[in-house]
Amino acid sequence: MFKGLSPIEYNGREVWPLVEGGKGVAATNHASAGAWAAAGGIGTVSAVNADSYDAEGKIIPQVYRALTRRERHEELIDYAIEGAVQQVKRAFEIAGGKGAININVLWEMGGAQRILHGVLERTRGMVAGVTCGAGMPYKLSEIAASYNVHYLPIVSSGRAFNALWKRAYSKAAEWLAAVVYEDPWLAGGHNGLSNAEDPKKPEDPFPRVKALRDVMRSGGISDDVPIVMAGGVWYLRDWSDWIDNPDLGKIAFQFGTRPLLTQESPIPQDWKARLMDLDEGDILLHRFSPTGFYSSAVRNPFLRSLEARSERQIPFSLQEAGDHTFQLDVGVKGKNFWVTRGDLLRAREWFGLGFTDALKTPDNTLVFVTPQEKQVIRKDQADCMGCLSHCAFSSWMDSETNSTGRLADPRSFCIQKTLQDIAHGGPVDENLMFAGHSAFEFKRDPFYSNGFVPSVKQLVDRILTGN
Numbered sequence: 001m002f003k004g005l006s007p008i009e010y011n012g013r014e015v016w017p018l019v020e021g022g023k024g025v026a027a028t029n030h031a032s033a034g035a036w037a038a039a040g041g042i043g044t045v046s047a048v049n050a051d052s053y054d055a056e057g058k059i060i061p062q063v064y065r066a067l068t069r070r071e072r073h074e075e076l077i078d079y080a081i082e083g084a085v086q087q088v089k090r091a092f093e094i095a096g097g098k099g100a101i102n103i104n105v106l107w108e109m110g111g112a113q114r115i116l117h118g119v120l121e122r123t124r125g126m127v128a129g130v131t132c133g134a135g136m137p138y139k140l141s142e143i144a145a146s147y148n149v150h151y152l153p154i155v156s157s158g159r160a161f162n163a164l165w166k167r168a169y170s171k172a173a174e175w176l177a178a179v180v181y182e183d184p185w186l187a188g189g190h191n192g193l194s195n196a197e198d199p200k201k202p203e204d205p206f207p208r209v210k211a212l213r214d215v216m217r218s219g220g221i222s223d224d225v226p227i228v229m230a231g232g233v234w235y236l237r238d239w240s241d242w243i244d245n246p247d248l249g250k251i252a253f254q255f256g257t258r259p260l261l262t263q264e265s266p267i268p269q270d271w272k273a274r275l276m277d278l279d280e281g282d283i284l285l286h287r288f289s290p291t292g293f294y295s296s297a298v299r300n301p302f303l304r305s306l307e308a309r310s311e312r313q314i315p316f317s318l319q320e321a322g323d324h325t326f327q328l329d330v331g332v333k334g335k336n337f338w339v340t341r342g343d344l345l346r347a348r349e350w351f352g353l354g355f356t357d358a359l360k361t362p363d364n365t366l367v368f369v370t371p372q373e374k375q376v377i378r379k380d381q382a383d384c385m386g387c388l389s390h391c392a393f394s395s396w397m398d399s400e401t402n403s404t405g406r407l408a409d410p411r412s413f414c415i416q417k418t419l420q421d422i423a424h425g426g427p428v429d430e431n432l433m434f435a436g437h438s439a440f441e442f443k444r445d446p447f448y449s450n451g452f453v454p455s456v457k458q459l460v461d462r463i464l465t466g467n
Helices: 030-038 069-095 112-122 140-146 158-167 169-175 205-218 269-275 301-311 341-352 371-382 415-423 446-451 456-464
Strands: 008-010 013-015 018-020 042-046 100-106 129-133 150-155 179-182 189-191 227-230 251-255 283-286 294-298 313-315 357-360 365-369
Touching (some): 018 030, 030 042, 042 069, 100 112, 112 140, 158 169, 179 205, 283 301, 313 341
Parallel strands (some): 018 042, 042 100
Antiparallel strands (some): 008 013, 357 365
């Protein structure tokens, strides 16, 4: 076992300070979470639109039959609660009384609070804790504490935790099990990169985590409450100076990307194969997500097409003004779009290449797409089921009006559709494939040589050696 690493006390029992990251839609389920807990760690069921099963054990497709977005949103919440409850019960059984089972929710997912209540109500005694990020989950502590469940907020800075602690968490301090520090430059999926931080200039996590511990200490939180380092963690040997470091207090480690490539991992075979073929730099930190957050995913043809779409973009004015003195004569109906001469020539060039339809964005620009792309965009926007609290792509908002009040943004995409598709066997090149920036290590790590795919137990045992 790796030098200095020792079990921590969590939910009344000793567990390894190794947390399985709870990933997105159906990328972490009962099989992987249950096995991780059975190996002595903290397994995490993703409670984000999780799969439920019929009497024969087959996954029930999440089909939306209602005509309005609001009614489809209610269907989504029913699916989400039922799926997460089934996943927790199965994971708890697999764990067999070892380790612990957490659930992971995104605060910005549609109906987050109702889903959390619905799941915790029906899984009493099974869920040890709730990890939650993607937004500022002020009510997390109150909801978790009302079911005697621990909470583990996911933050990317001491400043963010300070705001949560002062406004809400200090009132339910006894249920704070850990604080997850998620490196916004290295973690997979949605990241908490703030507007003050440069996406192109990663910062060393050590001073940021020390600053987080300083904030926790100033709030009277014991050093025995761990900070969980998440994002960019591969070999524990790389973090030896963090273990038993008096500046940091107790530290645990979260693994999000590595558990994707295990026998129990529910992701399809094509996805697993692609993970073994990634090179350094193949993961892109981008801002196409309809959440408005930065996120990290494999730079596959799906992501490249979004990059290309945004590059086919020009600003316009509804009146002749400044250097916008040329009427746009391609891609739009009507004559009230004024552009610069250079942009007019570019628009004509795109039109000639088959990008014949110009779609308005909320930022007074036009993006040029093919008629087929336009058809898909419009259908996906119309089919929205409110999977987020607010969505730039469809302009849905979980509010009385069900609208953000802004124009729907064609530069984004339906995140629910693509994540459901890739998790259930859809083409890996045509969908969003979240991954952390260390995913290229699969190709280099001798543990995976000759295409070896470990069981979760083999992976946990390997991690515990420091390798």
